[in-house]
Amino acid sequence: MKLNQLIGSIADAGRELLNRNRQEVRSIEELCADLSSSKGEAMGTALAQEVVSSYEKMHDTEKVAFFQLLLTRYSSDPETIIRCADAYKLKGDLASFQALSVSVEGPRKDLLRSFNMAPTGTATLVKMRKDLNRLSAEHTELKAVDFDFLYLLKSWFNRGFLTLETINWRTPAHILEKLIAYEAVHEMQGWDDLRRRLADDRRCFAFFHPALDDEPLIFVQVALVNGIAGNVQELLAEEDEQTRNEPFDTAIFYSISNCQEGLKGISFGNFLIKQVVMELRKEFPQLKRFATLSPIPGFRRWLDKELKNTDSALIQQEDRVTLRQLQNEVWHTVASYVEQVRPLLMRLCTHYLYHVKRGEQPLDPVERFHLGNGARIERLNWLADMSPNGLSQSAGMLVNYCYELDSVEENHEAYINDNTIVVSKEIQKAVKEIKVGN
Amino acid sequence: MKLNQLIGSIADAGRELLNRNRQEVRSIEELCADLSSSKGEAMGTALAQEVVSSYEKMHDTEKVAFFQLLLTRYSSDPETIIRCADAYKLKGDLASFQALSVSVEGPRKDLLRSFNMAPTGTATLVKMRKDLNRLSAEHTELKAVDFDFLYLLKSWFNRGFLTLETINWRTPAHILEKLIAYEAVHEMQGWDDLRRRLADDRRCFAFFHPALDDEPLIFVQVALVNGIAGNVQELLAEEDEQTRNEPFDTAIFYSISNCQEGLKGISFGNFLIKQVVMELRKEFPQLKRFATLSPIPGFRRWLDKELKNTDSALIQQEDRVTLRQLQNEVWHTVASYVEQVRPLLMRLCTHYLYHVKRGEQPLDPVERFHLGNGARIERLNWLADMSPNGLSQSAGMLVNYCYELDSVEENHEAYINDNTIVVSKEIQKAVKEIKVGN
Amino acid sequence: MKLNQLIGSIADAGRELLNRNRQEVRSIEELCADLSSSKGEAMGTALAQEVVSSYEKMHDTEKVAFFQLLLTRYSSDPETIIRCADAYKLKGDLASFQALSVSVEGPRKDLLRSFNMAPTGTATLVKMRKDLNRLSAEHTELKAVDFDFLYLLKSWFNRGFLTLETINWRTPAHILEKLIAYEAVHEMQGWDDLRRRLADDRRCFAFFHPALDDEPLIFVQVALVNGIAGNVQELLAEEDEQTRNEPFDTAIFYSISNCQEGLKGISFGNFLIKQVVMELRKEFPQLKRFATLSPIPGFRRWLDKELKNTDSALIQQEDRVTLRQLQNEVWHTVASYVEQVRPLLMRLCTHYLYHVKRGEQPLDPVERFHLGNGARIERLNWLADMSPNGLSQSAGMLVNYCYELDSVEENHEAYINDNTIVVSKEIQKAVKEIKVGN
């Protein structure tokens, strides 16, 4: 079915639903029509405010109808596009190009932009997109609508509009509670846990957007430590008198969390890490190293698959026996087993990070992110995250990615152009040993 | 010449110029290339900063070359567009639509967006557009580039991102001096003049954008008076003890000035007036009327033309004799002449405002603006602005446009749909008398 | 022993102790001497900073020695006072008065004032006074030093320098955690409890001093409810959907907590309540009543005493039997007993509030505070605070004091001049019934 046919069939069903609450207030259908007309200029703020209020009261079925309205009524018109494309082919001048451009752009982006005139318009658009993503799982035709949402939000959440804010114990409580809620990597247990993470030897930074002022977009948690940290439970533990007064030379980025599902697909992490490195260098000139302590989310999933492959050259028969005991949830508490399985898992995980690909890039998503940013793989850490999540993702291992500002550009280029996985000497050595081992 | 041919011929000339300062720093050509590649993601902020610094040092010839680079290298590719259009015509599905969409969008908007990653990126883009507008007078091919600048800035300077700020004597001096510089309607003589306009019986409001925080976008000056004011010199005069303590019931918007040439074509005035009306109603519930005291910039230009039309049914022979003395620069100081010419000019100006059109809309641009916003013409004022500018534009007359929130939408609709010029009873009466007079 | 003799004997012992850490840094004795000399003017800030740092490192024995130094070295000189007093008696002119004034003032106040030049001087002086109060329990001679501390702090924490701040969920966490710590009336269980108390239908206000900017001096918690509230557990319970949207007409001050022990004896509560009443009237013109929900801290202590007085005309023999069961910690859970003892306890508590005195004023300290502020006793509430503390203080009863701005001055005068206890009609009636009962 062509897009325009599909759109037609959806339109009729949706219209009825939206008009149900037409009695007292203008229906969202009328509001959108007014906003799209010249009235949008004259009465925009008020109309947009009504859209926002209406949307806040909608249930999912109404939301679907609303998005279908956006799809059916506010998509580009195929016939106009084709007519303009033909004219452009013929003339190729600026006027015909602009006409084509306008026809392709269609009325929906402008409508979405007009919603933004309401006082909480930006927040509502972000919420709409979150809903849209959820609802389009079932209503796949709505993905066409998301194309415009994403285009708009990407343009508006441009790095240049974001402000970096320091989060600490002087930050208002309504922001802090969002950090507790949004922390995605190492779950926070509540206010005491948060307070530890905002102590004097810790730093936390977040990006904010001026039109979403109570909502962090992304935040990163940093530990100032002596030497590269290899265990996250130690970082999260109560500060002890001794370490507090120790000099530190390393900043460990141990958790990066995106906060807004409605901004999925817009990347902030790369900019955040780099600006935080610069902020920290300004505040603490003594810092020598900037490294992450990162999860390896795909390792055990990959390992389980590899174990099913009985022809795998990677895993010897005896290793299979050893690995079988990983099924036991308390394997990590049995010291003798831990020592036995350690070289094997370290070797397999090094292999996973260095050799296992999806297409030409590493399979591991966190690895792809950091290598794409120009980091290098620094060190693999054994028994580094003993939380249930850490054990089930990566058998408790974590990896450090190192950011050296001087080589970030070069690393990035090597990765992008040649798929080079830049690693430290230590990892390089481990990689070579695997080869011998195989 | 087709657009793409034109672009080709410009490209060669420009490239050479841009590369002249290639020795030490990356040329802007390289910087743009890097920003457009995957490096933009990895190193964006730094590259964008270099673009901003480079641009600040450019002379006009280099700027032209830079804009020509944007034209030749970063326009949409006609061949790709045509190929995508053909595919879309054939398939009409979402994928082919999105491919066409991307091809029409072209790489330039994304490049401009990437400039914004620099700390002062937004300000630089606004400056670039100001330069572009100036330079494209001679280099008309650059108007194609402005299409993207305008698209982007319109999206970013969406009403929802603007903040309304009160300007008063507590405002930082570096903002206040910009008001002195930008005041376009009734020139300010300096700080004392400004201070008068920020006194207790005055209000001033401006829109700001968070990424341009020291630069007002537009500001409006309001006088709180008793009854509709008809003379601007009185408003600007020193406050006297008596009037200060008088109760007021009317807010007169006596000056609205746009501040940023680089944002030409993006309209803020309508939103500003309406929000200010709401702010004032909140602060002063006793206010009964909201009206402008506005210039009539096109009246004398039109009158001079009409005088040249010897067949004009509007102007009798004896009137021509009377009007001839308007050439005398001091006509307004001769009381007897002033009284003689008053009914004639008031009649002609009423005619001008009510009947003289450009297409179907009024010829006068200020009138178009306020009627389009939903205001009505309230009253014509004689000897209302005796400044040289006031005399030369409109023989010293000013007009009040009245904003009544309750009828704004209706007025707007009547104006947009039927070209109805909504006027007060007083003006209605004067209009009828002209008809009789003719 | 005369004061000056006492001082002499202390001086020698203390000097030795203070000089122990003289090696590297100037002893606090030297620092004080320098601050008291002309050097104070020239080098004041630096010297004061050293005093602050030294004090922070002191143990209690050193603190005692330091306060003894303040006593022995910086008290007014008795001989000079007597000489000046004699001269004043003889001459009685301004010069002799001022000389006497200076001699009585002595050097200590000036020394304390000079400590304040350090960046955290004010906070340190408040801490010093807290320590001083604690230590002078044993070292009673130090009470002479507190005279000057109190004089100074009273002058500096003048109402005119305090700022009223609204505390809500947007307040920085480091302030909020202090509220949890300082809440003295109804203990907070942690952040969730605090959050409830800062919900939309609650208000919290605190006084701050500009030189102590992270430390509230006093705060009051207010519930906005419908009708006068008579039960504190209900106020502290989770907000339910229904009450949230109910209109409210009454502000209940259910907790007032002083925060700074070092400011004991300086009264803030009266000013706070009155300013908060005015703030709330501005924000919510619909409020009809402002009342406290207050503890009756002295009731059961008094009752126990009265019970020991076997001749008491107040308590009949049968009442004694009834009251004996109050010893049982769970008496309030036995419905039948609760109903039986209710009229008796209500009657006794009304008597306690109305008739029981210390001198000419009520025995109950909370009652003295509110009556002195011009409030009236409004209502006695049964089973109003079932916390262990509420039960042990007042058998679970709480009392409302009502603040009517119009009668506050009159009430205050009646109380101060004639010891009149102003009560509501309801209480008046209950008081009469007691009389009958007796």
Add this chain to the structure above:
Amino acid sequence: MKLNQLIGSIADAGRELLNRNRQEVRSIEELCADLSSSKGEAMGTALAQEVVSSYEKMHDTEKVAFFQLLLTRYSSDPETIIRCADAYKLKGDLASFQALSVSVEGPRKDLLRSFNMAPTGTATLVKMRKDLNRLSAEHTELKAVDFDFLYLLKSWFNRGFLTLETINWRTPAHILEKLIAYEAVHEMQGWDDLRRRLADDRRCFAFFHPALDDEPLIFVQVALVNGIAGNVQELLAEEDEQTRNEPFDTAIFYSISNCQEGLKGISFGNFLIKQVVMELRKEFPQLKRFATLSPIPGFRRWLDKELKNTDSALIQQEDRVTLRQLQNEVWHTVASYVEQVRPLLMRLCTHYLYHVKRGEQPLDPVERFHLGNGARIERLNWLADMSPNGLSQSAGMLVNYCYELDSVEENHEAYINDNTIVVSKEIQKAVKEIKVGN
């Protein structure tokens, strides 16, 4: 006449005047009485507000009567003082000391403190003292009242409560206009002049008090230059392109102005200079020298006196002839005369600074201030301030005082203890030459 008798006779006259406007509002006499009673506690803020409003409407005669009320009604009671002094002499214990202390303190300080409870109380007290100083020129008995005002304001404007603020072109206009008004050393011509003084190579700092937030207490203007500046007109001249980009190594404090007459006698300058030196060292580690460029206000006054002394050993007969032409107002424009008189005036001024005393300290007040702060006399500058004021005070000479943090304490001690005038080698040499010359 004894103080208490004087007071009695004034009281009757003043009371009548104050009560004249008693009809509608409470007289200030009643207000003060209420504030001094227990009502002050209960109704303080409202009563204090009435005092402030009343005071604002008073004419000078009423103000005198008001201050006389403060004198007659609120002074310490002589009889009580004498009784308490006798008791203290007898007992000498803490209680009798405190009773004496209270009797000497009297009720006036407390009354003044209670005025401060009004929202603008502090500002009003500062205004009152300004008026009091002016009015006590004629009504000398009021000086007794100023004793308490000064005591109180000194305590409240303690260095620890002041905040140092940077003043620049981003400072609100209502503060900046006060700088123009208060500049006492080198008059400002208006906003353009001010702007020059706030340019990038200048700094301006002021002390503020939190209860007087729109009023600077004192400000200092600093020029960042290369080498010690010796001419103030050069510093105030338009910035030229060349000097702007030159590196600077010296901070010149070329103007220090006290702003509040009501705070006369409370010294801020010393603290300001020292804190500004520290701020500047932090911002510009390259700064090597901190020096003033100061007026010599007493030089010509002294010289004129010396010229009248025909026996003066300092001035030779031929010098007298030369100096006679200084009477000519344009002497400084005659190049030949300027060269002739230069060595003579430089020598005499060096003598003035080094040898001319009032008691044991220098006669020149600016010199006393800087030497007392621990500065040294660095250099005498010829033709350094050619303004009318500069010529009439010091024949156009200015002097640099140098602040070296390392020697400030030592210099101060030498000056205070031994009256040593610390000077640079250059001045030392000039001083020796005078001696030879004599």
